[in-house]
Amino acid sequence: MAGFPSLRSKKLVLEYNIPISKTLKFWEGLKEGKVFATRCKMCGRLYFPPVADCGECYSSDIEWVELRGEGRVISFTHVDVRPPSFRGAPPYTVAIAELDDGVKALAWLVGAEKKDVRIGMRVRLVPRISDDGFPLYVLTPHAADNS
Numbered sequence: 001m002a003g004f005p006s007l008r009s010k011k012l013v014l015e016y017n018i019p020i021s022k023t024l025k026f027w028e029g030l031k032e033g034k035v036f037a038t039r040c041k042m043c044g045r046l047y048f049p050p051v052a053d054c055g056e057c058y059s060s061d062i063e064w065v066e067l068r069g070e071g072r073v074i075s076f077t078h079v080d081v082r083p084p085s086f087r088g089a090p091p092y093t094v095a096i097a098e099l100d101d102g103v104k105a106l107a108w109l110v111g112a113e114k115k116d117v118r119i120g121m122r123v124r125l126v127p128r129i130s131d132d133g134f135p136l137y138v139l140t141p142h143a144a145d146n147s
């Protein structure tokens, strides 16, 4: 059996094709350095990430709203034991921020030392392009009032 591939485990790769046509403006916006949310024109509810249909009143009459993206950390966790897809990455921090715009955002928090991350710290939601070329967004410390 020498040289035979392991019979104890097999690698399984899953690939998903997620339709994004109704939220394309969001991905295009990230590439242009803008973070968009959607607002329901019927009931006024703001959504981030954007949605094509309102979960509150079921209307599909939505408008795009550019977020300022500033807010405060309301929860975070440091991830040392990474899932397989992030095993090559260094340990990272995931945070939830409550944005002044009126929505919450879940994202990686980058640019802050682990010891410096705390509830209430000011952050900004900013667009990024991943190493493999995909638009995404991260939270970064917003130094202006992190005294």
Ligand SMILES: [Zn+2]
Pocket: 040, 041, 042, 043, 044, 045, 054, 055, 056, 057, 058, 059
């Ligand atoms: Zn609505």
